[in-house]
Amino acid sequence: MQWIASGLGGYLTGRLRTKWVGAHTHEVFFRDTANGFVTWALATVVGATVVAAAASSLVGAGAHAAASMAAAAAQGAANSAQHAQVGAYDVDTLFRSTQPEANASSADARAETTRILSRGLTTGDVSAADRGYVAQLIAARTGISQSDAERRLDDVAAQLNAAEAKARQTADTARQAAAKASILTALSMLIGAFIACAAAALGGQERDLHP
Numbered sequence: 001m002q003w004i005a006s007g008l009g010g011y012l013t014g015r016l017r018t019k020w021v022g023a024h025t026h027e028v029f030f031r032d033t034a035n036g037f038v039t040w041a042l043a044t045v046v047g048a049t050v051v052a053a054a055a056s057s058l059v060g061a062g063a064h065a066a067a068s069m070a071a072a073a074a075q076g077a078a079n080s081a082q083h084a085q086v087g088a089y090d091v092d093t094l095f096r097s098t099q100p101e102a103n104a105s106s107a108d109a110r111a112e113t114t115r116i117l118s119r120g121l122t123t124g125d126v127s128a129a130d131r132g133y134v135a136q137l138i139a140a141r142t143g144i145s146q147s148d149a150e151r152r153l154d155d156v157a158a159q160l161n162a163a164e165a166k167a168r169q170t171a172d173t174a175r176q177a178a179a180k181a182s183i184l185t186a187l188s189m190l191i192g193a194f195i196a197c198a199a200a201a202l203g204g205q206e207r208d209l210h211p
Contacts, residue, residue, distance in 0.1 A: 002192045009043055010036035010196035014203025028208070029201055036200025040193050088115050109137050117157065121164055126157055 014032045023031070113134050120126035126134070131153060138149035 002188060003195050005043065006040050006192035006196040007199040009039045010199030011203040013039045013196075014200035014205075015207050017204065017207060019208060028204060032200045032204030033197040036196040036198075036203075037193060039200070040196035044189065044192075109141060113137060117160060120157065121160055126153075 013035050017032070017035065116126065116130045116134055120130065131150070135146055135149040135153055138144070138152060139146050142149070144152070
C-alpha cells in the first residue's frame with residue numbers, strides 16, 4: 001500500500017506540474033524527481049504524525065492510572081524503606097525447623113516451598129541446603145522416601161527451568177522479529193521514495209508529451 005500510494009502521489013505531482021519552460025532535459029528530470037521525493041517525504045511525515053498522535057492518546061490514558069499507582073507505591077515504599085532489603089525467603093531461613101513435619105500447616109509448607117523454588121529460578125539453581133529441606137518437607141507430607149522426594153523435586157525444578165528457558169527464547173524471538181520488522185520497514189520506505197521519484201519523472205514526461 002505504501003508503494004502504491006508513493007507511486008500515485010509521485011505521478012500526480014509530476015503530471016500536474018506546469019511545464020518547465022527553457023530548462024534542459026536533465027534539469028526537468030531532476031526537478032520532477034525532486035518534487036516526487038518531497039511529496040513522499042511530506043506524506044511520510046503526516047502519516048508518522050497521525051500514528052504518533054494516536055499512540056500518545058493511548059499512552060496518556062495509561063499515564064493517569066500509572067501516576068495514581070505510583071503515588072500509592074511511593075507512599076508504601078516510604079513506610080517500608082527500612083525493610084526493603086529483607087525478603088520472605090530470608091525470614092523463612094531463620095525459622096526453619098529441624099523437624100519439617102512439625103511445621104504449622106501444609107499451606108505454610110507449600111508457600112515456603114514456592115518461595116524457595118522462586119529464589120532458585122532467580123539465582124539459577126536451588127542450593128543444596130534448600131534442596132534437602134524441601135525434600136524433607138515433601139517426604140513428611142507425602143509419606144514417600146527421602147530419595148523419592150529428591151527425585152520429585154528435581155523433576156519439578158527441571159520443568160521450571162525448561163519453562164523459564166522457553167520464555168527467554170520466546171522473548172529473544174520477539175526481539176529478533178521486531179528488529180527484522182524495523183529493517184524491512186526502513187527498506188520499504190526507501191523503495192517507496194524511489195517509486196515516488198520514478199513516478200514523478202514518468203508523470204513529467206507525460207506532461208511534456210501531452211501539454
